[in-house]
Amino acid sequence: MDLFKAVVLGVLQGLTEFLPISSSAHLAIFPKFFGWEDPGAAFTAVVQIGTELAVVLYFWRDIWTIATGWLRGLVKPEAREALEWRMGWFVIVGSVPIVILGLLLQDLIDSEFRNLWVIGTTLIVLGVVLGIAERVGRKTRPIESLTWGHAVLFGLAQAAALVPGVSRSGATISMGLFLGYERAAATRYAFLLAIPAVVGAGLFSLKDIPGGENEYGTVPTLVGTVVSFVIGLAVIHWLLRYVSTRSYAPFVAYRIALGSLVLILAGAGVITAGVA
Template sequence: MACEHAFWLALIQGLTEFLPISSSAHLILVPVFLDWADQGLAFDVAVHVGTLLAVVTYFRHDLGRILKDWFKSLFFASDTLEAAEQRMNPNAVLGWGVLIGTVPVGVAGLLAKDWVETFLRSPLVIATATVVFGLLLWLAQALAPERRGLDRLTWRDAVVIGLFQAAALIPGTSRSGITLTGGLLLGLDRVAAARFSFLLSIPVIFLAGGLKTLDLIQGAEAVDWYVLGLGVAVSGLSAYGCIGWFLGLLERVGMLPFVLYRLVLGGVLFYFFWF
């Protein structure tokens, strides 16, 4: 794999992983449009490691508090869900929310992984998902009331957003976009929905990277360590910068720029691959 290709693909992964525009769609489509060779499984693992390091580093202080209070909450294991939620502080609830919200996509990923990779990686599927879920994101922002911060997250929120996240297995959906949509529809404000989406990405990226690593170990793909290191560094740095930029942009202008981008991208894909 050429270093130039690795640089641009890693940059795209880092910039799109946490934006509501689908990183998987861009990593599939860019080589198709530019007639590049497939980047290979090892490189996919590397750029996922980079984005995982970025989000963990960015939220390291939050994660420390969440983990500390989550461990304390284990002493409430004999309580009912309602009683435990009342006794826990918001950090502990958030920690449980991330775990609960990860279950649906984990189960769906294990059951549907081969089917998704075989039947749902076509440009027309990506185009349809890009447009449909882009419009749903716009509707969620336009119609849903934004009234709650992340300190008021509930078990129900975590379950529903987790179910939304399972749809991100469809290329073009965007894991970030669909979890933001779910959060907004439930009444979280934009920044709260985005922060929960980012935290929810940590176990998901870890699990996805783990599955790809197992596939890599079982395969016979040659490893170019220099290219992989470049992928980790570029995707990690670009993702770290993108997180802060995105949170600031959400407060100022909301989701509309990303919705418009998705509609344009979907239209271009329909033009090239349908007509």
């Protein structure tokens, strides 16, 4: 049974990781709907590795170009004029906030942050924020115009996603829209920025998988991770095509509807808000 649950949650992770609707919120909410045990923060962190591997495969040319350009810049001063050198540093700098806060807030991430009152509220609030960003953002800046200051702001937005319900992609995309970046540019950079943070968190949480009371165990977790990789790869391709011509309005409506439903059901006692 745990294997079946892991497959279902792997599909859910793959479908929701790249959409601005919070995959960690869905992995916390939907087990409550079905009366399953909470998979736990460790399961969530590890299964996200699958979707980030999908990012690595999909964007491997971009990653290779940035990585090699950054390494060249370490030894060749003339290479530091290239965009790849700056992009490498932007990803590193943008990853610092979530690393620091992730270590400082680890206990809260594993417990209080997974409370459905928190998750329902953040789904609604950040849905409104995304809606405002979609409406007021100029959407004219290409990713090539990224600055050090904006890289830090992107990183701070990503760090907010330590709270389930915020959404890593939703927070960083919202910040990008507020700063005037094109939808596709903000989305693409959000994907690249997430790689170090998510892979690092997943590897850090591997030690917590075997034997934990709220986790499914090693084999189901690995299966869920593989499933999330396959589904996530398809979702990346679809989303990048979608945002090039359409708005994030449907995701805003979905976030507010789901968050409201969670708060109503928790308030009525139909589902338990706390972590089991």
